[in-house]
Amino acid sequence: AQSVTQPDIHITVSEGASLELRCNYSYGATPYLFWYVQSPGQGLQLLLKYFSGDTLVQGIKGFEAEFKRSQSSFNLRKPSVHWSDAAEYFCAVGAPHAGNNRKLIWGLGTSLAVNP
Amino acid sequence: NAGVTQTPKFQVLKTGQSMTLQCAQDMNHEYMSWYRQDPGMGLRLIHYSVGAGITDQGEVPNGYNVSRSTTEDFPLRLLSAAPSQTSVYFCASSWTGVDEKLFFGSGTQLSVL
Numbered sequence: 001a002q003s004v005t006q007p008d009i010h011i012t013v014s015e016g017a018s019l020e021l022r023c024n025y026s027y028g029a030t031p032y033l034f035w036y037v038q039s040p041g042q043g044l045q046l047l048l049k050y051f052s053g054d055t056l057v058q059g060i061k062g063f064e065a066e067f068k069r070s071q072s073s074f075n076l077r078k079p080s081v082h083w084s085d086a087a088e089y090f091c092a093v094g095a096p097h098a099g100n101n102r103k104l105i106w107g108l109g110t111s112l113a114v115n116p
Numbered sequence: 117n118a119g120v121t122q123t124p125k126f127q128v129l130k131t132g133q134s135m136t137l138q139c140a141q142d143m144n145h146e147y148m149s150w151y152r153q154d155p156g157m158g159l160r161l162i163h164y165s166v167g168a169g170i171t172d173q174g175e176v177p178n179g180y181n182v183s184r185s186t187t188e189d190f191p192l193r194l195l196s197a198a199p200s201q202t203s204v205y206f207c208a209s210s211w212t213g214v215d216e217k218l219f220f221g222s223g224t225q226l227s228v229l
Contacts, residue, residue, distance in 0.1 A: 032214075032215050036218075041222075042222055042223070043120070043206055043208075043220030043221050043222050043223055044159075044206070044208075044218070045220070046217045049217070051215070090158070090159065094214050094215055102147070102164055102166065102172070102214060103161055103164070103174065104161075104214045104218075106158045106159045106160075107158060108156065108157070108158040109158055
């Protein structure tokens with residue numbers, strides 16, 4: 001069965017420090033991969049997505065993610081965190097080989113706190 | 117463009133009451149969906165639609181109805197509210213499906229007493 005795991009429920013970093021949020025998935029082929037961010041009291045916003053091609057994907061707000069097939073991972077990174085990055089981050093997986101573009105599988109999220 | 121608009125932002129219901137959560141988008145998206153978000157459970161898909169007149173169930177459809185009479189609107193109906201339906205509800209839309217960017221509304225916080 002397809003699944004998405006975000007191992008870290010909560011992470012705290014200092015402003016200016018680097019960030020890596022982990023995402024692992026279980027799927028028989030290469031899925032669509034997404035990172036969404038949710039600021040407090042808001043809906044979700046797409047940061048970046050991977051479908052195929054270059055395994056290093058650039059997104060908005062200075063974020064990037066790297067797809068590693070051998071590790072079934074799609075970790076999100078940012079070189080220098082800003083206080084405004086404090087939010088909830090969700091990894092999600094779609095299943096193109098099943099011809100299914102109607103449902104995503106969502107991770108439970110990682111809550112990021114940023115210390116000044 | 118307003119994007120995805122959800123109303124109301126907050127609602128308190130008594131057990132057994134019915135209500136409709138409104139969702140409208142002005143981007144001519146074919147795909148629309150409803151999620152609920154609960155602490156520790158992430159996002160769970162309730163219902164979705166791939167176009168006017170077409171709806172289907174998600175992971176947690178029980179207790180909810182939807183219809184899609186126009187491209188723009190996708191209301192979610194709670195037939196007889198239960199405390200287990202206390203949650204934050206999000207509407208999301210995209211051009212054709214989840215393989216594209218989903219645009220989310222700002223949510224409706226619902227409490228059922």
